[in-house]
Each structure stands twice: as C-alpha cells, then as structure tokens.
Amino acid sequence: MIAGLTGGIASGKSTVSRMFVALGARLVDADQVAREVVEPGTEGLEELTAVFGKDILQADGQLDRKKLGARVFGRPDQLAKLNAIVHPRVRARMAELTREILEGDPRAVVLWDVPLLIEGGLVERVDVCILVWVPEKVQLRRLMSRNGLSAEEAMARIRSQMPLDEKRRYADYVIDNSGDLDWTRQQVERVWQALCDRRTGA
Incomplete structure (x- = not known):
C-alpha cells in the first residue's frame, strides 16, 4: 500500500x-529524493547548470539552493524549466524506492x-x-x-x-x-x- x-x-x-x-x-521523502537527484555528478545537476548557468553551484560543486530559488521565485517560466528537470527524476526515483520496499515486504x-x-x-x-x-x-x-x-x-x-x-x-x-x-x-x-x-x- x-x-x-x-x-x-x-x-x-x-x-x-x-x-x-x-x-x-516505510518512508519515501520527496524532499530528500529531490536533493539526491541533483547531487554532484548526477544528470539532474548537469541539466540544471546547462539551463541556469554554473553560477548556481557552490565552490564545492553542490547546488546553491538559495541562489536557484531566487532565480525562479515569482518567475513561472523559470520555475517550469526547473520542475521539468527535477520532477520526472523525483517521480522515477520514488517509484524505484517504493518498488524495492514492496519487493522486500509486500505488506509494507x-x-x-x-x-x-x-x-x-x-x-x-x-x-x-x-x-x-x-x-x-x-x-x-x-x-x-x-x-x-x-x-x-x-x-x-x-x-x-x-x-x-x-x-x-x-x-x-x-x-x-x-x-x-x-x-x-x-x-x-x-x-x-x-x-x-x-x-x-x-
């Protein structure tokens, strides 16, 4: 279920x-998954930097969420671009985690x-x-x-x-x-x- x-x-x-x-x-946390899919080395982060520029990265290569948030806040066109990159990856990862849980315990x-x-x-x-x-x-x-x-x-x-x-x-x-x-x-x-x-x- x-x-x-x-x-x-x-x-x-x-x-x-x-x-x-x-x-x-058994918890599947969308916010946690959303962070996971844009970690350094992921396709998600590569696509974000291609669309929004490398200045959304911190010095250590991590996503600067505040900077990205400021870029899209109050701008529906930019928010739509962000969501188009992140949301499908979040959905796919959540489905994968759920499948793993239910395969291990079908009654979970x-x-x-x-x-x-x-x-x-x-x-x-x-x-x-x-x-x-x-x-x-x-x-x-x-x-x-x-x-x-x-x-x-x-x-x-x-x-x-x-x-x-x-x-x-x-x-x-x-x-x-x-x-x-x-x-x-x-x-x-x-x-x-x-x-x-x-x-x-x-």
Missing part, C-alpha cells in the same frame, strides 16, 4: 511523518511524504491521501516564528500554495495538527490502524 502524506507550509507535516514511521510506515505501508502531492499530480499514484491540516492563522504564526518572516512575507509564501481547505477535497484522512502533540498522535494512531485494516481487508 502507498499512502501519500501532504500538507502546507508550516503545517507540521514532518512531525506527523515521523509519527507514522515510529508506528511502522509505504508513506510518500510529498509537499506538492496534489499539485504535482502524484495523488493519482497513491492508494490513500492523508492531509496534515491547520488553520491559516496557525500557519502564519508558525512561519513567522520559525523563519523570522514578516506577516506579509509569510502570507505570500502561504498564498503561493494551494489552500489547505482546498486540499481537503482530495484527502481520505485529515489530521488536525493545530492542537498539542498528544492530540496529533492520537489521530495518527487512528489513521494508522485504518491503513492496517485496509491493507488486510478488515
């Missing part, structure tokens, strides 16, 4: 992801942790979709505190993503992460039990 986990910026998705892993889920619950699960079309490739939800005001407060942003900057980042209330329409399970950790953990345990029941046909 493949369960897709998504949320919004500052929704606490990483915390929820760790809770599922502690219960036995593979958790795809993907920020843009819905926007990127990957929601169609998972068996269930789990959304980590918080009210927008909680996102705003957390983002300002965590990243040292002004309210305007934080809201711009939140508004650049699909609203969480819109993502709810795609979700089989919603975890409300606006309370304390115990409340979140209780919800995660309930969803985990439901996933195990679905897997066994209970």
Whole structure:
C-alpha cells in the first residue's frame, strides 16, 4: 500500500511523518529524493547548470539552493524549466524506492511524504491521501516564528500554495495538527490502524 502524506507550509507535516514511521510506515521523502537527484555528478545537476548557468553551484560543486530559488521565485517560466528537470527524476526515483520496499515486504505501508502531492499530480499514484491540516492563522504564526518572516512575507509564501481547505477535497484522512502533540498522535494512531485494516481487508 502507498499512502501519500501532504500538507502546507508550516503545517507540521514532518512531525506527523515521523509519527507514522515510529508506528511502522516505510518512508519515501520527496524532499530528500529531490536533493539526491541533483547531487554532484548526477544528470539532474548537469541539466540544471546547462539551463541556469554554473553560477548556481557552490565552490564545492553542490547546488546553491538559495541562489536557484531566487532565480525562479515569482518567475513561472523559470520555475517550469526547473520542475521539468527535477520532477520526472523525483517521480522515477520514488517509484524505484517504493518498488524495492514492496519487493522486500509486500505488506509494507509505504508513506510518500510529498509537499506538492496534489499539485504535482502524484495523488493519482497513491492508494490513500492523508492531509496534515491547520488553520491559516496557525500557519502564519508558525512561519513567522520559525523563519523570522514578516506577516506579509509569510502570507505570500502561504498564498503561493494551494489552500489547505482546498486540499481537503482530495484527502481520505485529515489530521488536525493545530492542537498539542498528544492530540496529533492520537489521530495518527487512528489513521494508522485504518491503513492496517485496509491493507488486510478488515
């Protein structure tokens, strides 16, 4: 079984992801894979430098993510070029990792942790979709505190993503992460039990 986990910026998705892993889920982290496919020596990084120039590299040959991010932020044409290079490689690597896990344990619950699960079309490739939800005001407060942003900057980042209330329409399970950790953990345990029941046909 493949369960897709998504949320919004500052929704606490990483915390929820760790809770599922502690219960036995096998994690495939899209952000981690996205870093892997553009490491020095990869075709992904070669293609990025061919399109965006070698000045997106640090002195040690690693990708300078901040510089690349500044290059594409607010420029849909440049972002589309970046996504066309990175996204297919991420999808292929995630599929490969998932195949390896399920070949080793056909009954495993593979958790795809993907920020843009819905926007990127990957929601169609998972068996269930789990959304980590918080009210927008909680996102705003957390983002300002965590990243040292002004309210305007934080809201711009939140508004650049699909609203969480819109993502709810795609979700089989919603975890409300606006309370304390115990409340979140209780919800995660309930969803985990439901996933195990679905897997066994209970």
